[in-house]
Amino acid sequence: MSVRVLAFFDTRYQSSPDIQRLGGGTDPWRPLLDARPVSRQHFALNMPSTLGRYDLTDQAALARVVGMAIQAGIDGFVVDLRWAGDGYVTGSQVLAPACSDTFGLAFRWRNGDEPFWKAPAAPEQRLERARNLVAALKVGTATAADGRTLLIVDSPKDLALPADTIALLQREARRGGLAGLYVVAHRAEDKGRFLSNGFDALIDPGPADWHSCPPNNRTSGLDFLEVMAGLKDSVEYLDKFFPYLLFAVSRMINREQRGKAFPRVFPSFYNWAQYPDGGATHLVNQGNRAIETYWYGLFMENAMLFAHQAFPANERFVFLESWNGWLDGSQVEPSLLDGDLVYNATRDAIDRGRYVIRTREIAPTGGLDEQLKARIALLVEAAQNLS
Amino acid sequence: MLTGLALASSGARTAGFDFSFSKGALAPNEIFDSATSPPARYLVELGRRLVKAAPAADVLVIANPLLPLKAQQIADWIKDGIPCPAILSDEKDFPLLYILPRRLFEDSERFLLLLSTVDAGIDARLLEGVLGDKVTWRRLPQIRIGSYPVSTATGWFQGSDRQKVLKVLAANAIKIIEGNPHWRDVPFAVYHPYHAGSIVFFAAASRDVSTPLFQRHIICSTYKDIVAVSDSRLEPIWLKLPWLPRDASVGEPQYFGAALDRLGEDVVASNFIVFMRYSRNTGYGPFHLIDHDRFSLGESLDRPEKIRQVQAPLVSAKCKLAAQPLKVLFHITGGLPIKNYPLDYAKVACRSLAGMGIEVSVIGRPDLEPYGARSIEADETDLLSEAVSRHHIFVGLDSFPHHFVRNVMGWPTIGLFGTTTATNFGGGWNAHYRSLDVSLPCHPCGGERDCPVFGRKECSNYAKPQELIAAIVEMAQQVYGFTA
Structure with missing residues (x-):
């Protein structure tokens, strides 16, 4: 099986009652329309073009959204799963009719916003909450990872009893009629022994959560004083600016040392709209450009090749941030400022990645047995020490 | 368009x-x-x-x-x-x-x-x-x-x-x-x-x-x-x-x-x-x-x-020597520092292979002899052909010897790719060919001087010795029935 590309998808762009429970306002597009940069160093947020400011409850609009994603080679969406006080909500019911065997849903559990799992609780309460969670996953066609529904745990460190929680969710999933869960921890590396706590894999955190290289703007006390004196733009002190290419390469280098971690690819990123008081993350190309499709395309293509080489056949994923993350500039959907540049770059990169994978699949390697691999690793380590 | x-x-x-x-x-x-x-x-x-x-x-x-x-x-x-x-x-x-x-x-x-x-x-x-x-x-x-323009958006x-x-x-x-x-x-x-x-x-x-x-x-x-x-x-x-x-x-x-x-x-x-x-x-x-x-x-x-x-390769051939001892020929000098297989990787690869009883020859690299390799000269096509025929597997960079050995001789070959791509210049995967790289997002930069990301003289996209050795052993098993 080729590598599957799953795009993070914000389901809040809908007018159903769910939107309130998901934390959106009456007009889900309003935050985008209202956002204004407070610095000349903030890239302007983009606006939708081809697909417009859609309402996902409109079946025709939904069909266009999913149709364009499929055309780009995207295999499914990752939707957020949130506790809404009386149950879990994903907003993905509207997506269910568009799902198929070749386009499915995966879930990102926003457990960090949910105090319940941060502390021990009575077994019956945990059981009820787990059943609730599993029920919310039974929407549309799930993206099968090793035959199971894919669930990303957004804040694995916030689980008070991670191994027990994962085991409980697995039990309830199977009791609820699912084949099980493929649980992915949102972590850059397996330093917290996530994989031995029942997680099946890791996923690289997003750009805001993992600054993979030093920022361009390393501020000093003098900068602080100049900002205070009104001599310098405060975002230079408060926000962080990273060179896109180095940021991306730093995420992909030496991956073999990080455990089984799925790559997360993003065309651009600047989340100042979510940090009005400073602290935003900005990725910058060539000093002043928000997007450079050449490097983005290579990021996507090479991430796919890496996934193909590194993971078992049914567990080869690349995560794309994002399909419609308009508020952090990561959207792939066609836009007013970029037209279909990013969309086309995505489709081209996925096409290229799949082509190369196809040329490599004609002669799958038998692989070496684990004993021989371990022997080679020992020899290399010894040779490194000698050199 | x-x-x-x-x-x-x-x-x-x-x-x-x-x-x-x-x-x-x-x-x-x-x-x-x-x-x-x-x-x-x-x-x-x-x-x-x-x-x-x-x-x-x-x-x-x-x-x-x-x-x-x-x-x-x-x-x-x-x-x-x-x-x-x-x-x-x-x-x-x-x-x-x-x-x-x-x-x-x-x-x-x-x-x-x-x-x-x-x-x-x-x-x-x-x-x-x-x-x-x-x-x-x-x-x-x-x-x-x-x-x-010299270069257009359509390529x-x-x-x-x-x-x-x-x-x-x-x-x-x-x-x-x-x-x-x-x-x-x-x-x-x-x-x-x-x-x-x-x-x-x-x-x-x-x-x-x-x-x-x-x-x-x-x-x-x-x-x-x-x-x-x-x-x-x-x-x-x-x-x-x-x-x-x-x-x-x-x-x-x-x-x-x-x-x-x-x-x-x-x-x-x-x-x-x-x-x-x-x-x-x-x-x-x-x-x-x-x-x-x-x-x-x-x-x-x-x-x-x-x-x-x-498709199947147009030409396919292999070494007639017994599978043991396995002999591997390297060409890992690309003419420009950024194209060379990194020196530290090369030393470790040579030393590790020697430790497995695998004989390593390297074209034009006497500096690797202290690490268990034998340096040979093969700067003419006939010398290259002759040298290749005395080895089971050829390991080469994206340069002429690699293309010749793969496409003319049809020899079991492992291609090492750094600044350029295997998909454009490699050999077509089959039992006799593998390409290796680590798929960094900068690949291919096509750089001919320093690394455009890290500023170093060596390319970080080359496969590490462990992957290279695994590929050599795996190919030797598949093609020659070699046992390590």
Whole structure:
């Protein structure tokens, strides 16, 4: 099986009652329309073009959204799963009719916003909450990872009893009629022994959560004083600016040392709209450009090749941030400022990645047995020490 | 971005067809992306697609492949009618559209390879010679293409000097057609005289074309030894010039001028020469250079299964020695520091392999002898062949020895890729071939100096020793039954 590309998808762009429970306002597009940069160093947020400011409850609009994603080679969406006080909500019911065997849903559990799992609780309460969670996953066609529904745990460190929680969710999933869960921890590396706590894999955190290289703007006390004196733009002190290419390469280098971690690819990123008081993350190309499709395309293509080489056949994923993350500039959907540049770059990169994978699949390697691999690793380590 | 209209004069029906340069899917609305194909080769391909898609059409309107045009736009330009044959150009002389009779594609398509696609006057006269009819040249006053850039968003690698080459060759073709009554029998010659790896790729491609458009290949005479063993189906025309230096001290168009002088009038007058050095960026598409060359030589490559990369290799051979002790030959010096396999990796690989009882030879690297390798000299093709034949597996960088060993000798080979891509220059995966790299997002940078990301002299995209050793052992197990 080729590598599957799953795009993070914000389901809040809908007018159903769910939107309130998901934390959106009456007009889900309003935050985008209202956002204004407070610095000349903030890239302007983009606006939708081809697909417009859609309402996902409109079946025709939904069909266009999913149709364009499929055309780009995207295999499914990752939707957020949130506790809404009386149950879990994903907003993905509207997506269910568009799902198929070749386009499915995966879930990102926003457990960090949910105090319940941060502390021990009575077994019956945990059981009820787990059943609730599993029920919310039974929407549309799930993206099968090793035959199971894919669930990303957004804040694995916030689980008070991670191994027990994962085991409980697995039990309830199977009791609820699912084949099980493929649980992915949102972590850059397996330093917290996530994989031995029942997680099946890791996923690289997003750009805001993992600054993979030093920022361009390393501020000093003098900068602080100049900002205070009104001599310098405060975002230079408060926000962080990273060179896109180095940021991306730093995420992909030496991956073999990080455990089984799925790559997360993003065309651009600047989340100042979510940090009005400073602290935003900005990725910058060539000093002043928000997007450079050449490097983005290579990021996507090479991430796919890496996934193909590194993971078992049914567990080869690349995560794309994002399909419609308009508020952090990561959207792939066609836009007013970029037209279909990013969309086309995505489709081209996925096409290229799949082509190369196809040329490599004609002669799958038998692989070496684990004993021989371990022997080679020992020899290399010894040779490194000698050199 | 590659477009055309099919017109049927009977019912005045018009059908528009838009194609794009394929990124790998080779869908029905995509055309293979070949860097070695001049713009006119795409014009031929568009003609083939239109003829197939619109069997009733008798006139084909083909947009200049150098321009990003859509069928709707060109239909608008000719809505008031235009005779056939004709060329519609911008307000000066840059061709926008070719309006051509279908029969041209059925019985004379190869002559369309001679079109400059950059000068309507030259192309009109050339078409008149081929068709024996008057060709109308109309200008579209509101469009001015201006100075064509060196590199375009659609992947063209051109510039005005390179386009002068296309004009010179088209003008030469006119001279042949107008001066030689037997011009239809004049052979077509590929102009791609260097470098060594490219000669190997063209030779391999020439053996793998079902409808060849070319008979000859202009090649630097310094590559005679390579041609002698490469089994090309193209007859060589020797160019007695050293190959183009890689330090950019001589421009490709300037070299071309010198090449025509050196080839002499007789050769130039007795061959339709087609420029097949790079017209497009090699890395724009994902395809292998051998497939680029196959398309250039006439193969349509319109379906994924036609790609050489997914087929069995053309040649396959292996070492006759016993599998034990396993012998591996390395060529890991790329001429530029950024292309070399990193020194620390090489030391560890040599030492580890020696520790497994595997004999390692390295071409031209006495500095690795303290780490368990044996340095050998193999700077001539025959020495290389001889050295390879004494080893079970060859490990090479993206350079001539690798391409030769894989595509001419068919030897079990592992390709190491750093700044360039295996998909463009590798060998086609099968039991006898693997390419290795670590798929960094900067790959391929194509860098020839320092690493553009880290500023180092070495490339971080090379596979680490552990992966390399695993690949060697795995291939040895598969091909030779080796046991570690």
